[in-house]
Amino acid sequence: MKQSVGAKTLLFPTPVLMVGSYDHAGKPNIMNAAWGGICCSEPPCVTVSLRKARHSFNAILERRAFTVGIACEGKMAEADFCGIASGSATDKFAVAGLTPVRSDLVDAPYAEEFPVVLECRLLQTIELGIHTQFIGEIVDVKGDPEVFGADGQLDIMKIKPLVYDPSHQGYHGVGPLLGKAFSVGKELKTSAVLKNRINQNQAS
Amino acid sequence: MKQSVGAKTLLFPTPVLMVGSYDHAGKPNIMNAAWGGICCSEPPCVTVSLRKARHSFNAILERRAFTVGIACEGKMAEADFCGIASGSATDKFAVAGLTPVRSDLVDAPYAEEFPVVLECRLLQTIELGIHTQFIGEIVDVKGDPEVFGADGQLDIMKIKPLVYDPSHQGYHGVGPLLGKAFSVGKELKTSAVLKNRINQNQAS
Numbered sequence: 586m587k588q589s590v591g592a593k594t595l596l597f598p599t600p601v602l603m604v605g606s607y608d609h610a611g612k613p614n615i616m617n618a619a620w621g622g623i624c625c626s627e628p629p630c631v632t633v634s635l636r637k638a639r640h641s642f643n644a645i646l647e648r649r650a651f652t653v654g655i656a657c658e659g660k661m662a663e664a665d666f667c668g669i670a671s672g673s674a675t676d677k678f679a680v681a682g683l684t685p686v687r688s689d690l691v692d693a694p695y696a697e698e699f700p701v702v703l704e705c706r707l708l709q710t711i712e713l714g715i716h717t718q719f720i721g722e723i724v725d726v727k728g729d730p731e732v733f734g735a736d737g738q739l740d741i742m743k744i745k746p747l748v749y750d751p752s753h754q755g756y757h758g759v760g761p762l763l764g765k766a767f768s769v770g771k772e773l774k775t776s777a778v779l780k781n782r783i784n785q786n787q788a789s
Numbered sequence: 790m791k792q793s794v795g796a797k798t799l800l801f802p803t804p805v806l807m808v809g810s811y812d813h814a815g816k817p818n819i820m821n822a823a824w825g826g827i828c829c830s831e832p833p834c835v836t837v838s839l840r841k842a843r844h845s846f847n848a849i850l851e852r853r854a855f856t857v858g859i860a861c862e863g864k865m866a867e868a869d870f871c872g873i874a875s876g877s878a879t880d881k882f883a884v885a886g887l888t889p890v891r892s893d894l895v896d897a898p899y900a901e902e903f904p905v906v907l908e909c910r911l912l913q914t915i916e917l918g919i920h921t922q923f924i925g926e927i928v929d930v931k932g933d934p935e936v937f938g939a940d941g942q943l944d945i946m947k948i949k950p951l952v953y954d955p956s957h958q959g960y961h962g963v964g965p966l967l968g969k970a971f972s973v974g975k976e977l978k979t980s981a982v983l984k985n986r987i988n989q990n991q992a993s
Contacts, residue, residue, distance in 0.1 A: 622826030770869030
């Protein structure tokens with residue numbers, strides 16, 4: 586029997602997304618967001634949710650662009666700092682020792698030090714409550730040469746992305762591969778096909 | 790220098806969400822979705838994105854309700870099966886050996902075997918492209934007694950949620966705690982305050 590925890594934002598896992606933008610003065614800013622995810626395959630889209638008080642909020646609205654960097658184990662303190670400090674008072678890139686790189690595709694910067702970045706064009710915003718959801722079309726994904734596997738694809742075990750635990754406000758890593766999707770459930774699928782055939786035979 | 794991968798849905802990590810609903814005939818159905826995440830803290834909201842062809846699509850629209858179970862390491866094959874089979878042809882709960890439980894708060898079922906479930910009232914749908922985003926208000930979160938820690942909170946290391954890798958279609962686990970959020974970046978925050986004071990003193 587399951588026990589109630591109440592109406593809370595408890596999802597496992599959530600990501601640690603480093604959202605890059607230029608403010609009205611052209612200063613690069615970067616914040617840490619765990620509320621987001623992929624929301625569409627075609628066009629490829631990603632969401633991040635921001636409070637209106639965030640310095641990044643108007644920055645993204647004005648330039649209709651943002652980037653999403655993937656926080657990694659080796660840059661945990663830097664990623665966390667970007668969620669504590671405010672870009673209105675601080676040059677977060679400078680203090681955290683992060684290098685702002687201007688996207689060649691959208692009007693937003695990203696930090697060179699995070700191994701993967703999604704460059705996004707703002708498609709729409711959805712007012713939800715204390716958060717506004719920003720939906721961005723992913724116009725490109727870029728990765729450091731070190732995080733590609735021998736097959737030429739991004740390798741999650743080389744990226745070492747952070748996982749955020751909203752229950753205890755903890756950062757975790759990603760463990761090794763346990764199984765392949767669209768594969769480990771096939772045995773059950775086969776048994777389902779067989780059961781359907783048996784049912785149809787019994788019915789006919 | 791980062792290398793381009795193209796405009797793809799590559800985010801790390803993404804979750805493995807088990808979306809429960811009743812269809813028009815009242816049959817419980819459950820599907821596997823990696824496109825989703827938390828999108829608002831107050832009201833607490835979660836998103837899942839579905840294609841129109843999915844059996845769950847109209848089911849959720851009709852009853853304005855769904856559940857989100859957290860797939861876990863011990864139920865990987867069952868979770869994967871729910872992403873391979875279609876509820877239109879198969880009783881996925883029966884074939885996968887999952888037990889449908891009627892939510893006492895929303896008009897949707899969940900599988901008893903996944904350790905955590907979010908019960909959701911459909912707030913709105915957003916048309917994005919081949920996916921439609923369903924935004925649900927989380928009216929309660931429930932967990933098995935075994936996945937609570939000594940502090941009475943849900944424990945991610947007991948839940949053992951699956952992580953989905955969209956680059957290689959792999960399921961991974963979550964590693965141990967690496968650091969606490971709003972904490973491990975504090976040292977940089979302190980140095981930022983000091984730098985600001987030095988700058989102000991120099992300017993004055």
